[in-house]
Amino acid sequence: MKRTYYYAIYILLCCIIASSCAFDDPAFIEPESSFSLNKSTLEVFEILTLTNEGQGQFYAVFTGDAGHKFARRDSGDVGFKTDVNGNFTYSYSEAGTYTLTFVATGYRLESGEKIEQISETTIRSEEHTSELQSHSE
Numbered sequence: 051m052k053r054t055y056y057y058a059i060y061i062l063l064c065c066i067i068a069s070s071c072a073f074d075d076p077a078f079i080e081p082e083s084s085f086s087l088n089k090s091t092l093e094v095f096e097i098l099t100l101t102n103e104g105q106g107q108f109y110a111v112f113t114g115d116a117g118h119k120f121a122r123r124d125s126g127d128v129g130f131k132t133d134v135n136g137n138f139t140y141s142y143s144e145a146g147t148y149t150l151t152f153v154a155t156g157y158r159l160e161s162g163e164k165i166e167q168i169s170e171t172t173i174r175s176e177e178h179t180s181e182l183q184s185h186s187e
Contacts, residue, residue: 080165085103091173093176098140111152136154
């Protein structure tokens with residue numbers, strides 16, 4: 051009888067200890083999508099530099115040109131992976147106005163929940179306008 055009593059108390063204490071220890075996900079970072087650009091109007095093939103100023107576990111950039119539109123990601127368009135710090139460089143091959151979308155993501159291991167925060171800006175890519183000069187002797 052005493053043995054059963056001690057066994058029941060042991061199980062009760064284990065349950066209390068286990069329930070009081072909430073799972074803390076040390077890898078989770080609440081995503082914050084914030085960035086700066088070196089410029090928002092650039093020439094075709096000029097380098098665009100995006101600098102991450104937010105936080106997250108993973109980052110993606112949808113540049114807004116063909117095959118890389120955030121609004122069409124369910125239809126097969128894809129974003130680009132950034133470097134580990136969330137920074138990214140790119141150049142547009144055609145003149146146009148593009149919606150650049152920066153996505154910061156965090157994953158909660160406990161629930162498997164994916165949390166995204168999204169920021170967008172408009173980028174304008176223009177044809178190179180300077181003319182070549184000929185030199186004659």
